[in-house]
Amino acid sequence: MAERHPQGTRVLRRINTAAVLAAVRDADGPVRLTELVELTGLTRPTVTQAVEELLDSGWLQQHAAEPSSLGGRPAVRVSLNGRAAPVLGLDVGPHTVTAGVADLAGEQLAVTRKPVRRKGTTHLLAVIDAVTEEALAAADVTAGRVAMVAIGTPGIVDGEKGRVLFAPSIPGWSSIDLVDHLRARFRCAVGVENDANLAALAVAHGRDGTLLAVQWGERLGAGVVIDGRLHRGAGEAGEIGFIRPPGHNPRDDDGRGPLERTIGAEAITALARAAGGARLDTAADAAEVFAAAADGDPAALDVVDRVARTFAEAVAPSVLVLSPHAIVISGGVARAGAVLLDAIRRHLEDLTLTPPALELSDLAEHTVLTGALRMALDRVWRQRLAT
Amino acid sequence: MAERHPQGTRVLRRINTAAVLAAVRDADGPVRLTELVELTGLTRPTVTQAVEELLDSGWLQQHAAEPSSLGGRPAVRVSLNGRAAPVLGLDVGPHTVTAGVADLAGEQLAVTRKPVRRKGTTHLLAVIDAVTEEALAAADVTAGRVAMVAIGTPGIVDGEKGRVLFAPSIPGWSSIDLVDHLRARFRCAVGVENDANLAALAVAHGRDGTLLAVQWGERLGAGVVIDGRLHRGAGEAGEIGFIRPPGHNPRDDDGRGPLERTIGAEAITALARAAGGARLDTAADAAEVFAAAADGDPAALDVVDRVARTFAEAVAPSVLVLSPHAIVISGGVARAGAVLLDAIRRHLEDLTLTPPALELSDLAEHTVLTGALRMALDRVWRQRLAT
Numbered sequence: 178m179a180e181r182h183p184q185g186t187r188v189l190r191r192i193n194t195a196a197v198l199a200a201v202r203d204a205d206g207p208v209r210l211t212e213l214v215e216l217t218g219l220t221r222p223t224v225t226q227a228v229e230e231l232l233d234s235g236w237l238q239q240h241a242a243e244p245s246s247l248g249g250r251p252a253v254r255v256s257l258n259g260r261a262a263p264v265l266g267l268d269v270g271p272h273t274v275t276a277g278v279a280d281l282a283g284e285q286l287a288v289t290r291k292p293v294r295r296k297g298t299t300h301l302l303a304v305i306d307a308v309t310e311e312a313l314a315a316a317d318v319t320a321g322r323v324a325m326v327a328i329g330t331p332g333i334v335d336g337e338k339g340r341v342l343f344a345p346s347i348p349g350w351s352s353i354d355l356v357d358h359l360r361a362r363f364r365c366a367v368g369v370e371n372d373a374n375l376a377a378l379a380v381a382h383g384r385d386g387t388l389l390a391v392q393w394g395e396r397l398g399a400g401v402v403i404d405g406r407l408h409r410g411a412g413e414a415g416e417i418g419f420i421r422p423p424g425h426n427p428r429d430d431d432g433r434g435p436l437e438r439t440i441g442a443e444a445i446t447a448l449a450r451a452a453g454g455a456r457l458d459t460a461a462d463a464a465e466v467f468a469a470a471a472d473g474d475p476a477a478l479d480v481v482d483r484v485a486r487t488f489a490e491a492v493a494p495s496v497l498v499l500s501p502h503a504i505v506i507s508g509g510v511a512r513a514g515a516v517l518l519d520a521i522r523r524h525l526e527d528l529t530l531t532p533p534a535l536e537l538s539d540l541a542e543h544t545v546l547t548g549a550l551r552m553a554l555d556r557v558w559r560q561r562l563a564t
Numbered sequence: 565m566a567e568r569h570p571q572g573t574r575v576l577r578r579i580n581t582a583a584v585l586a587a588v589r590d591a592d593g594p595v596r597l598t599e600l601v602e603l604t605g606l607t608r609p610t611v612t613q614a615v616e617e618l619l620d621s622g623w624l625q626q627h628a629a630e631p632s633s634l635g636g637r638p639a640v641r642v643s644l645n646g647r648a649a650p651v652l653g654l655d656v657g658p659h660t661v662t663a664g665v666a667d668l669a670g671e672q673l674a675v676t677r678k679p680v681r682r683k684g685t686t687h688l689l690a691v692i693d694a695v696t697e698e699a700l701a702a703a704d705v706t707a708g709r710v711a712m713v714a715i716g717t718p719g720i721v722d723g724e725k726g727r728v729l730f731a732p733s734i735p736g737w738s739s740i741d742l743v744d745h746l747r748a749r750f751r752c753a754v755g756v757e758n759d760a761n762l763a764a765l766a767v768a769h770g771r772d773g774t775l776l777a778v779q780w781g782e783r784l785g786a787g788v789v790i791d792g793r794l795h796r797g798a799g800e801a802g803e804i805g806f807i808r809p810p811g812h813n814p815r816d817d818d819g820r821g822p823l824e825r826t827i828g829a830e831a832i833t834a835l836a837r838a839a840g841g842a843r844l845d846t847a848a849d850a851a852e853v854f855a856a857a858a859d860g861d862p863a864a865l866d867v868v869d870r871v872a873r874t875f876a877e878a879v880a881p882s883v884l885v886l887s888p889h890a891i892v893i894s895g896g897v898a899r900a901g902a903v904l905l906d907a908i909r910r911h912l913e914d915l916t917l918t919p920p921a922l923e924l925s926d927l928a929e930h931t932v933l934t935g936a937l938r939m940a941l942d943r944v945w946r947q948r949l950a951t
Contacts, residue, residue, distance in 0.1 A: 189576055333917070343917075387797040389885070401885065408790070410774040410887025411920060419917055420881045423810035491881060494807045498776070498788065498882040500797025530720070530730075530806055533798060 190226075193219055195562045197227035198236060198257075202282070207240045207254040228255055235261045236281075236561070257281060262324035262557050263316065265363070266549030268372065269305060269330045271346045275543065276308040278316035278323075279550040281557070287315035288543065298349040302358060309362075326359055326367045327553040329375040329545040331396065333413045339369040342412075345432030346396070368552060373398030373415055374407050375548030376507055380538050381405060382551055386502035389495065390538070391417065394509035397437035401499065407552075420491040436491050440484045442509050448483065452476045467513035481513070485520030493528035500533075507538035577613075580606055582949045584614035585623060589669070594627045594641040615642055622648040623668075623948070644668060649711035649944050650703065652750075653936030655759065656692060656717045658733045662930065663695040665703035665710075666937040668944070674702035675930065685736040689745060696749075713746055713754040714940040716762040716932040718783065720800045726756040732819030733783070755939060760785030760802055761794050762935030763894055767925050768792060769938055773889035776882065777925070778804065781896035784824035788886065794939075807878040823878050827871045829896050835870065839863045854900035868900070872907030880915035887920075894925035 200216040201208060208216075213224045231237040238258040242251035259280030268275040275290040289311040291304050313320060332344025332351065339356035356367045377390035377400020388402045397418040401408040408414050418434035418441075425435045438444060445463040454476035456469040469477035492504065510517070518535055525532040540547065587603040588595055595603075600611045618624040625645040629638035646667030655662040662677040676698040678691050700707060719731025719738065726743035743754045764777035764787020775789045784805040788795040795801050805821035805828075812822045825831060832850040841863035843856040856864035879891065897904070905922055912919040927934065 188579075192575075387795075399885065403790070403795070408774075408886075411889045411918065412887060413917055414774075414885060414887035416884040416887075416917060417881075419884050421915055492885075494804075494878060494881040495885040497803045497806050498786065498801060498879075499795075499886060500799060500801035500803075502798045528808055530800055530803060531798065 193217075193223050194227040194230055197224055198231055199562060201231075201237060201255060202257050204256075207256040209252045209254050211252065228253075231255075259284060260318070260322070262561075263318045263322060264550055264553035264557060265309065265312065265323050265326045266546050266553060267305065267309065267326070267328040268375075268543070268545040268549060269301070269328060269347075270372070271331070274301070274304045274308045275546050276305075276312035277543070277546045277550055278312050278318055279554060281554070283550070283554055285550065286318065287312045288546065289315060296348065298347075298353050301347070301350075302353070305358075306362075320362050321364060323363050323365055324557045325365050325553040326363050327375070327549040327556075328355060328359075328367070328369045329372040329549045330355075330369065331372050331398075333416075334369050334371045334374075335412065336368070336370055336409060339367060341369065366556070368556070370407075370549070370552060371398070371400070371413075371415070372545045374400040374409075375552060376400060376544040377402050377415065377548065378407055378551050379540055379544050379548035380505050380507060384503075387499060389415075389492070389499065389501040389504045389533075391492075391504060391506045392508045392544075393441075393506055393511060395437070395442050397434065397441050401501075417491060417495075422487050422491060436487075440487050445480070445484055445510070449477065449480050452480050463510060464512060467516055470516045471514065478516075481517055482520050485517055486524045489521050489524030489528055493525060496525065496529045496533060500531075503534040503536055505536045505538050507540060507544055511537045580604075580610050581614040581617055584611055585618055586949060588618075588624060588642060589644050591643075594643040596639045596641050598639070615640075618642075646671060647705070647709070649948075650705045650709060651937055651940035651944060652696065652699070652710050652713045653933050653940060654692065654696065654713070654715040655762075655930070655932040655936060656688070656715060656734075657759070658718070661688075661691045661695045662933050663692075663699035664930070664933045664937055665699050665705055666941060668941070670937070670941055672937070673705065674699045675933065676702060683735065685734075685740050688734070688737075689740070692745075693749075707749050708751060710750050710752055711944045712752050712940040713750050714762070714936040714943075715742060715746075715754070715756045716759040716936045717742075717756060718759050718785075720803075721756050721758045721761075722799065723755070723757055723796060726754060728756065753943070755943070757794075757936070757939060758785070758787070758800075758802070759932045761787040761796075762939060763787060763931040764789050764802065764935065765794055765938050766927055766931050766935035767892050767894060769934075771890075774886060776802075776879070776886065776888040776891045776920075778879075778891060778893045779895045779931075780829075780893055780898060782824070782829045784821065784828050788888075804878060804882075809874050809878060823874075827874050832867070832871055832897070836864065836867050839867050850897060851899060854903055857903045858901065865903075868903055869907050872904060873911045876908050876911030876915055880912060883912065883916045883920060887918075890921040890923055892923045892925050894927060894931050898924045 196217045197213055200213055210224055214221050232239060235258055237255045240254040242253055259282045261281060263278055263280050266277045272293055273290055277288040278286045280286055289308050291308045293301055293304050330341055331346050333342045335342055341351045344350040355369055359367045373392045376392050380390040381388045381402035385404055389399055391399045399415040399417045401414050418437040421435040422439050442463040445466055449457040449460045449466040456474045457476050460466050466477055466480055470481040522535050583604045584600055587600055597611055601608050619626060622645055624642045627641040629640060646669045650665055650667050653664045659680055660677055664675040665673045667673055676695050678695045680688055680691050717728055718733050720729045722729055728738045731737040742756055746754045760779045763779050767777040768775045768789035772791055776786055778786045786802040786804045788801050805824040808822040809826050829850040832853055836844040836847045836853040843861045844863050847853050853864055853867055857868040909922050
């Protein structure tokens with residue numbers, strides 16, 4: 178056998194330690210060393226060395242020894258110490274800021290939320306600081322222990338530089354160096370990402386294939402996730418709100434995109450009022466329009482069909498180019514349920530070759546925050562298990 | 565230090581051998597063992613063992629020893645033996661079949677081409693066999709040595725099963741098990757891929773980022789390549805020919821997609837004839853329409869602008885969703901040059917947030933074949949260097 182090079186040995190050791198850590202993480206409760214030998218296929222001395230290293234660095238914790246049934250030495254058991262590297266997630270919107278802390282196992286330790294009462298970036302940054310403080314306190318985690326901070330915000334984000342390039346819904350937001358502001362308190366990496374992209378990551382968690390995850394409320398955005406990884410492209414992938422429907426007048430520019438101006442929640446209510454009829458004249462919001470359609474109201478069904486057709490025409494070209502396995506819709510409009518989904522499906526069948534599966538997200542709340550925590554955890558784990 | 569497990573040792577050995585092979589491949593000409601020690605950071609005994617293994621398996625070849633300038637032992641030099649694993653590529657079209665053989669370094673050893681004179685799959689398979697035979701003979705490679713066969717064909721292809729699912733331009737084609745037919749002669753893996761996808765791989769070679777590579781002639785297709793890898797999605801990514809332009813009548817169905825029926829090369833000529841005028845009345849093909857536009861003929865410029873607008877409107881939604889770094893156009897229509905490209909760029913600027921770079925491919929001929937050879941080589945190398 179060849180002489181071994183120190184560099185090769187170090188690599189092998191990191192591979193082994195990572196394998197042991199991954200085995201403990203994926204196990205169901207505390208595990209004994211004997212089990213780890215079985216799970217990893219490594220020798221007992223290698224497992225012992227890796228466990229010692231991981232106990233030293235705090236990633237594993239040791240449990241009270243279980244007396245051996247054979248009367249021998251009590252067996253050492255270890256489990257993941259979720260608090261070794263907790264992560265902080267933030268969902269920064271024009272009206273609310275939500276913060277959450279999760280441990281390494283993905284368990285949410287705390288979630289706090291505060292309204293944004295005044296315009297201006299000074300106030301917004303103060304709200305961010307306050308809600309962060311509260312979440313850390315509630316989770317009993319100090320800023321110095323946080324392993325990664327991930328922030329979701331509307332607008333176009335330069336993920337690499339962590340800058341908000343364009344965010345018409347939060348005036349002044351693109352002039353702030355958010356990463357610099359947070360780095361003053363945290364010693365870890367700080368990531369910024371478009372909120373629809375983070376929602377897409379949350380929706381795509383545990384799914385393979387290509388996914389178009391749509392956020393549909395007042396605003397309309399999407400994220401593309403390919404085999405669990407966010408597709409960013411040149412920087413602004415998923416901006417479906419800016420698709421221009423045929424015949425749309427591009428001059429009514431108010432910062433919103435043409436498609437969200439045409440079929441966002443607000444536009445759906447306006448369409449219904451314009452259509453008129455007993456049920457629609459009094460419809461206060463999109464939810465009531467969908468409820469009327471579900472009850473069989475012909476005018477409401479017609480509005481839903483027009484909204485579905487406009488949506489299907491807007492996404493059909495991307496279905497042909499990207500060929501997603503599924504389109505998953507989250508956000509307020511997702512509460513419309515089957516009446517909207519069926520209509521979109523019918524139009525997509527007409528407009529594409531093989532229409533993708535069409536689903537409503539079952540993530541009720543905090544989708545952006547869940548995505549932010551997901552992104553942070555993915556990075557922390559990827560870094561820790563990288564070999 | 566921990567006892568080493570045999571499995572870990574085997575992994576380490578494969579990593580080392582792969583590192584040595586990659587270093588030889590990327591070197592400029594034959595290399596000495598001393599150079600390989602420097603290039604890989606491995607010890608001399610490890611390099612020696614890897615080189616012996618690679619000489620045995622035929623992937624490396626040994627060169628005449630160079631006498632050492634210090635009067636010591638002559639230094640052994642090795643280089644890649646490109647013929648250790650040659651690959652075969654095929655471009656199967658309705659009118660022509662082209663075959664090519666490349667060596668491991670990507671050098672094309674032979675390219676042959678034959679017309680398809682009669683309809684029917686029996687004749688087409690006979691042409692495929694004949695052109696393959698000729699290419700192998702010209703390259704002096706036996707079928708048994710071929711490491712991978714990759715075939716490009718129009719239509720929708722199930723890449724995993726290697727079946728053509730839908731190919732209206734070659735009647736009967738989807739009923740043939742092409743992989744089975746070729747496996748009878750070759751002992752290696754046989755891959756089938758959509759021709760526009762292979763052309764995209766060829767165009768994307770050596771480029772990072774997200775690329776939408778458009779093939780634009782009588783037919784209109786595209787391939788999506790993300791960081792050098794073909795994006796397949798659920799199976800039929802890149803089918804831009806089937807995007808339906810606004811106002812298009814879906815009933816004129818002849819197997820071609822709505823967009824290719826509207827702005828394919830044939831449709832461009834028809835549009836020009838309908839527009840009329842001194843230059844356009846006699847335009848024999850799309851090339852003459854573009855030439856007239858380049859000369860400033862107003863009617864021709866108007867036709868080009870309409871074609872460019874229809875193309876831009878069709879791809880704009882995918883630009884917003886996929887955010888490609890570049891759109892590269894190949895095929896007959898690419899010869900139109902700046903007059904078309906400028907018009908498309910103008911419309912895309914209006915329809916998207918940050919328009920991607922827009923380019924014409926500089927691959928003149930054999931784009932699909934080049935892509936087929938590329939795909940085959942990528943797989944052979946990936947398999948060989950996998951650790």
